[in-house]
Amino acid sequence: MLQALGGSLPPNTDHVCTASPPAVCPSMDSLHKKSARTWAFLDGMESLTYEKAVSASLPTWRSNIGYEEGEDWVMSKMECGYPRFFVHPLIQKLVQEVVRRVGDQALETATLFSSLKTARICHSFIVPKIPAEQSHKVRIVNFIPSHTEARSTTITTFLSCVIYPKEYASVAKQVWQHSGNGISSRRSEFCFRALEDGFLVEEKASATAESIAQRPCKGPRRYQGRGALNGVTRGSAHSVSGDSPSERNGVDDGRDYSQFIEERFGRNLSPMLADQAKLAIRRRIAGVLTADMELPEALETTSSEARVSGTSEDDVFLFPSGMSSIFNTHQILMNVRGPMNSICFGFPYTDTLKILQKWGPGCLFYGHGSSEDLDDLETRLKNGERFLALFTEAPSNPLLKTPDLVRIRSLADQYGFAIVVDETISNFLNINVLRHADIVVSSLTKIFSGDSNVMGGSAVLNPHGPLYQRLKESFEREYEDLVWAEDAIFLERNSRDFITRIDKINATSEVITAMLKESPLVKEVYYPSYSPTRPLYDRLRNPNGGYGGLFSVTFHSIAESIAFYDTLEVMKGPSLGTNFTLSSPYALLAHYSELDWAKSFDVDPNLVRVSVGLEDVSDLRSRVQRALDAVEKAKE
Structure with missing residues (x-):
C-alpha cells in the first residue's frame, strides 16, 4: 500500500493506502475495502503510519523535489517509504535493540540481514571504502534460535547484523538499496519479539551460524537455504546446544516456543502455510497454473502448459525483492563463469545498472538499446571481447522500449554470454521472454502482488x-531461501487473482493511452503499442497478451507537466503495478542527481509515469481529462 507520513497505526491494521483526501479518489474505498482504510495528505493534513506499505505519498511535484532535497517539511512527516530506499521503522527499532545489546549506541549502527552470506557481502562492500584503520570496527554479529521444539512444525529465523560506525551508514545503505537482500518489516517485527523473549540469542562459540544452517531438515532441500533459517521447519527443531531458552538466558519465563509462535502469528495466519504458499507462487510463475485459484487448488492443479515446454516450479527461485533476484542472479553467474564484464542493454531501472557497476569487474552500458548499439556489440564480440551476461528489460522503464531479443539470442549463442531479462513491466502473461533468455527475473512486489x-x-x-x-547446479548450490514465511503467505494470497487483474489493467491502459495520444496537449506517450519497437514487442506477445499497465507521458513545458501531475486525481508515489492507479515524476525520483545524464538517453526530466490500476475505466478517463484541462490552463 501507499505509506502514510506520520502518526501511528491502529492495532491489527495491516494494509492501508494513503493519498490525497477521500474526495480526490472517490472510488477507492469501494474498490479496495480490504486495503484502503485511511487516507493521508502530505501538505498539512493529519496522517497515519501504515506498517506494511511499500510506497509513500508524495502528492505534488513540489513534495517530490522536497523529498529529493531532504527538506524538513517533507522528511519530518515521512515515517516510512519504499523499503529499499527508506529503512522501515520496525527495522530501525530492531537495529537500535541490536546495537544496544552488542554495540555502542552513541557511535554505531547496523544493517540487518537474514543470512551470514548476505551479511558478508555487505561487510566486504564497506571495508574497502573506509579508512584502513577503521576497518576493524566493521563486524558481523549473528543471532540464532535458542529453542528446542517438540512439535512437528515451527518457524525459525537467523539474524546477521553488520555493525559499523554511524559515519559509514551511507556506504552500507548502498548495499541495502541495490542488493535488496535486507530483512523485511515483518521479519524484523518477529525478530524483535524473539530477542525480547529469549528465543533469538547472540551466537556463542558452542555453535556457529554455518553449523546451525547445515543441520538436516525435512522438507524441500532447495528451500532449506544455506546460512539461513527462514520459514517452516519440519521434524526436530534447530537446537543450538540442547539447552532450553531459560538455560541459555538465565530466565525462566514459563513459556515455550510454541506459545510464542501462536502469540506472534495467531490462528488466522498459520506459519505452517509458508511452504505451501511458496510452492503455489512458484507454480504461478512457472506458468503451469492457468487460471485464478485458491491455495488448495493451486497445490493440486497442474497443467502441461508452461512458459516454455519443460518448465516447472523447480526452475523457479524466490527472493525477498526484485532487486535481490537480479543481484543474486549476477552473483551466481559470476560463480558459474568467473568474473567478467557484463552488458546493460537499454535504459534500465537505476539499481540494475548500479549492481553491474559496483559488484564485479565492470559493465558496458548501452543506454539507448538500439540496433546501432547491437551493431557495436557485435563488432566488439567479433574483435574478441567477451562478456558474462547481457541484462535487459522487456519493455524498459520508463520509456517502454523493447529490445531485439531474437538478435541478442543469436549473438549469445554465437559468443557464449548469458541473457538475463527483467520482465517486471509487462509480465509473463503478456509476453513470453523466457524462450529467448537464460534467466528471467521479476519483481513480485509489483503487479504479481498488486x-x-x-x-x-x-x-x-x-x-x-x-x-x-551449469546454472541449475549453481543455483541449487548457492541459492538461499531468504523469503520470510509471513511475507510468502501474503504474496501468495495477493497473487490468487493475478490473471484477472492483468486483463482488466491491459484493457484500461489501452483506453487511457489512446486518449492521451489523441490530445494535442501531449508531447509524447511512451507505451509498447505506440513505441517504434512495437514489432519487437509483438514478436514476444502471447496470443491473448496485452501491452501492460505502465506508460509515461511528457508535455511541452515543465509547467504543463507539473499541472498534469498535481491535478491528476490518483495515488502519487514510487512503485508500480499496484491495484490502484499510481503516478510519479519518475525521472525526479530515480535520477534527481543525474537528470542531464538521463536526458542524454531520451528520458525527459519532466516525464510523468503512470501505473494503471483497477478503477472503472470511465472514472479514470474523467480524472485524466481534468488533469489535461489543467494542462490547458497552464499552457495559457
Whole structure:
C-alpha cells in the first residue's frame, strides 16, 4: 500500500493506502475495502503510519523535489517509504535493540540481514571504502534460535547484523538499496519479539551460524537455504546446544516456543502455510497454473502448459525483492563463469545498472538499446571481447522500449554470454521472454502482488538454454531461501487473482493511452503499442497478451507537466503495478542527481509515469481529462 507520513497505526491494521483526501479518489474505498482504510495528505493534513506499505505519498511535484532535497517539511512527516530506499521503522527499532545489546549506541549502527552470506557481502562492500584503520570496527554479529521444539512444525529465523560506525551508514545503505537482500518489516517485527523473549540469542562459540544452517531438515532441500533459517521447519527443531531458552538466558519465563509462535502469528495466519504458499507462487510463475485459484487448488492443479515446454516450479527461485533476484542472479553467474564484464542493454531501472557497476569487474552500458548499439556489440564480440551476461528489460522503464531479443539470442549463442531479462513491466502473461533468455527475473512486489503490502522477487531458468545445466547446479548450490514465511503467505494470497487483474489493467491502459495520444496537449506517450519497437514487442506477445499497465507521458513545458501531475486525481508515489492507479515524476525520483545524464538517453526530466490500476475505466478517463484541462490552463 501507499505509506502514510506520520502518526501511528491502529492495532491489527495491516494494509492501508494513503493519498490525497477521500474526495480526490472517490472510488477507492469501494474498490479496495480490504486495503484502503485511511487516507493521508502530505501538505498539512493529519496522517497515519501504515506498517506494511511499500510506497509513500508524495502528492505534488513540489513534495517530490522536497523529498529529493531532504527538506524538513517533507522528511519530518515521512515515517516510512519504499523499503529499499527508506529503512522501515520496525527495522530501525530492531537495529537500535541490536546495537544496544552488542554495540555502542552513541557511535554505531547496523544493517540487518537474514543470512551470514548476505551479511558478508555487505561487510566486504564497506571495508574497502573506509579508512584502513577503521576497518576493524566493521563486524558481523549473528543471532540464532535458542529453542528446542517438540512439535512437528515451527518457524525459525537467523539474524546477521553488520555493525559499523554511524559515519559509514551511507556506504552500507548502498548495499541495502541495490542488493535488496535486507530483512523485511515483518521479519524484523518477529525478530524483535524473539530477542525480547529469549528465543533469538547472540551466537556463542558452542555453535556457529554455518553449523546451525547445515543441520538436516525435512522438507524441500532447495528451500532449506544455506546460512539461513527462514520459514517452516519440519521434524526436530534447530537446537543450538540442547539447552532450553531459560538455560541459555538465565530466565525462566514459563513459556515455550510454541506459545510464542501462536502469540506472534495467531490462528488466522498459520506459519505452517509458508511452504505451501511458496510452492503455489512458484507454480504461478512457472506458468503451469492457468487460471485464478485458491491455495488448495493451486497445490493440486497442474497443467502441461508452461512458459516454455519443460518448465516447472523447480526452475523457479524466490527472493525477498526484485532487486535481490537480479543481484543474486549476477552473483551466481559470476560463480558459474568467473568474473567478467557484463552488458546493460537499454535504459534500465537505476539499481540494475548500479549492481553491474559496483559488484564485479565492470559493465558496458548501452543506454539507448538500439540496433546501432547491437551493431557495436557485435563488432566488439567479433574483435574478441567477451562478456558474462547481457541484462535487459522487456519493455524498459520508463520509456517502454523493447529490445531485439531474437538478435541478442543469436549473438549469445554465437559468443557464449548469458541473457538475463527483467520482465517486471509487462509480465509473463503478456509476453513470453523466457524462450529467448537464460534467466528471467521479476519483481513480485509489483503487479504479481498488486496490494502493495509485501516485497518479493523471482528468477526462472530456461530449461532449453545452453547454460541451463551449469546454472541449475549453481543455483541449487548457492541459492538461499531468504523469503520470510509471513511475507510468502501474503504474496501468495495477493497473487490468487493475478490473471484477472492483468486483463482488466491491459484493457484500461489501452483506453487511457489512446486518449492521451489523441490530445494535442501531449508531447509524447511512451507505451509498447505506440513505441517504434512495437514489432519487437509483438514478436514476444502471447496470443491473448496485452501491452501492460505502465506508460509515461511528457508535455511541452515543465509547467504543463507539473499541472498534469498535481491535478491528476490518483495515488502519487514510487512503485508500480499496484491495484490502484499510481503516478510519479519518475525521472525526479530515480535520477534527481543525474537528470542531464538521463536526458542524454531520451528520458525527459519532466516525464510523468503512470501505473494503471483497477478503477472503472470511465472514472479514470474523467480524472485524466481534468488533469489535461489543467494542462490547458497552464499552457495559457
